[in-house]
Amino acid sequence: MVVDPQIESALRLSNLRDVPPEVLGSILSTAIEVRLPAGSVSTREGERARHVELVITGALRLFVVASDGRTMTVRYCRAGAIIGAVSLFAPEYATPVTTQALVDSRLLKMPAAAVTRAASRDVRVAGAFLSELGERVMSFIYEIPGNAFATVRQRVARHLLDLSLGLEVGRLPDLQRPGELAVSQSQQDLADAVGTAREVVVRVLRELREEGVIRTGRNRIVIADPVRLAREAEWNRSS
Template sequence: MAEPYAFTIGELTLIRNAGRDTSWLRGTVLMPEGTPSEEVVLIDSGLVKVTRAAENGYTSVLAVRGPGELLGELSCLDGRPRSATVTAMESVRGTVVSGERFRRLLAARGDLSLAVLRSVTARLRDADRLRAEHGAFPAGVRVARVLHEMALRYGEAVDGMPGALAVRVNQQELAGAAGTSRESLVRAFADLERDGLIVRRRGRTLVTDPAGLGSWLGG
């Protein structure tokens, strides 16, 4: 995952002033796939996962989003039903802006419109890169790359373990984000744990040496 486009403080303030504060508990669906787009959400704290269900019942994890990122802006702009489901992975707080007000805000503020366009462009580039990587790297490397990037982007410091970062994403979600099976992820985790790069915990993974994991990826 490439680093998401970072909105400026002024841009975030514009969005927050146009909406209302809302919170969601872990497991709550913020946006169901296939429903009409009526609002956008700016995440203030917590993580959500973006998933899509296939006809055979398999659910793919398309992305993980966190603080400072927008949700639902594409459907809000083109008027089509939501293409994915957004679910809270932990307690989440955010700002909800109605679709009509969001569109008026973009029409009135060209600078914010450009910022949203840059954010969307960054996500499209990221999606293209991930598709290319799924064909270029074996499952174990894809798992390690996703874990490393999530740790750097969303990881939390761990008490008593200087430099370590906790990733609060379960193994099924990591496997989906890496485009691999749970079995392949377990094998990759065993290799990483043997090399002293991670420690597994219930509901989270501790990346004990982020720099070492990055070096491991470089071969």
């Protein structure tokens, strides 16, 4: 079975990397590739269909929406990330988040029935998804105190770092220097990601800019001092 090189690369980055090709073939033979333009949504909160996707290229965010319309990003997904694994094994399932492409992205949608059938027949497939579910549990356990106890400044710092470590925004010759990181993100998008008002994010960015940690341009933020920003992102420095 001939597999797209970018799909092969994504599989090597995923928890499916140790599953033999002949076993994966039963899943991939009926998988469908989906292209998502930047800003488009692949699944919405509350949908009940079981689903599992592999991110081939690009970057997506998974977010929740409060009753007042505010949003909060709970996960960023890049090449190799598996989305929706819990839907395959939960007895009753409704998608708890909305998944949106941050940049043009490609997903490989794997049929839920084919995946669960392969997992029931081959311990290596089952083990791969157990590892995936374990990672998701640990990441969300960490996410709870990070969102509950971190200040807005700390949340902004963390989201800037998360976005900069994987989004292909290209070099910014007018802003970016060697060793710096760049983020293509508006102030409103950043406010939506951390679950606060745009005015609060504007104030935090101004403080970070005055301290020399970042520089800003039109819908672009350059992290001039990544090490210092990483320290800012630590919500519990005593742990």
